[in-house]
Amino acid sequence: MTGSALTKAGAPASYGVTELARLPRLGGLFAKGTAGSVGKRPKGAVRLPEVAYQVADVDTSGEAAHLAAYLRLLGEPASEVLPAGFLHVLAFPVATAVMVRGDFPLPLLGMVHLKNTARVLRPVRLGETLEIRAWAQDARAHRRGVQVDLVVEVLGGGELVYRGVSTYLAKGFTAPDGGAPAVDTPRTEWTAPLPTARWRLGGGTGRAYGAVSGDQNPIHTSGLGAKAFGYPRAIAHGMYTAARALAEVGPARRGERYEWTVEFFRPVLLPGTVDVAIRYAPEVVSPGSTNGGGSTSGFVYEGWRSGKDTRHFRGTVTPL
Incomplete structure (x- = not known):
């Protein structure tokens, strides 16, 4: 279902909310994104879909083996606390679902990850039930195309516990304002x-x-x-x-x-x-x-x- 506005998230007030029944599977999303990327070529100024995806009741109690494998690979000590990198992984399918929408103007394949900023606002522990939200915002000029932010927020017990912003570059596309490309910071x-x-x-x-x-x-x-x-x-x-x-x-x-x-x-x-x-x-x-x-x-x-x-x-x- 689609609602009118996010109530506790940082997405623009004009954005609607699409409820997803469960976390999407990345395999299917990548297949959709691969097929959809073929037709997404620079055709004028980029316009992002004004929608946020939301998955409620994400039960992390079944993530014990997944978390343990992640901690071993990255060199984190064994713990029931989910580090920021794991929260990024958990929320990534929701952000990807936004990027493979038919009306998302940029191709999933070939997008360049420029930077990331994340904040952990309190410890998130294995077994918590979470709510995950994601949307795209702020398409703007880059000297090689257009950059865009994919924002994810994780809520636990109704409070914001994690916020991550991933900035991507799509080469050759044009920012909405049609202005001159951004000048690189020296x-x-x-x-x-x-x-x-x-x-x-x-x-x-x-x-x-x-x-x-x-x-x-x-x-x-x-x-x-x-x-x-x-x-x-x-x-x-x-x-x-x-x-x-x-x-x-x-x-x-x-x-x-x-x-x-x-x-x-x-x-x-x-x-x-x-x-x-x-x-x-x-x-x-x-x-x-x-x-x-x-x-x-x-x-x-x-x-x-x-x-x-x-x-x-x-x-x-x-x-x-």
């Missing part, structure tokens, strides 16, 4: 810092993360699939690298409430070796801090190609 020269870890990622890394995340995009799981999109071989999921860095910061240092961000630069080719540096960030004022908005010291993480100044990703983990 980046200072970057030199690799001293690494605190080295990841040796095997050729099956994409398939392993695909098994726990459901994201079986062929650029991550197949050399031939990757070559079809211009990569010399399969590339690691960006969210795998970000979630692994989050795990290395660790639950004790990030706290029960935290913000987690990542920006992606160059893809990680598989197999490959990634040097990683995790270090303290300068103290910042956190508006959501439980100490009344005082200073909090979070963490900055970066990953780059071992032995080269080829940066793959950079992100932050900040207690709230």
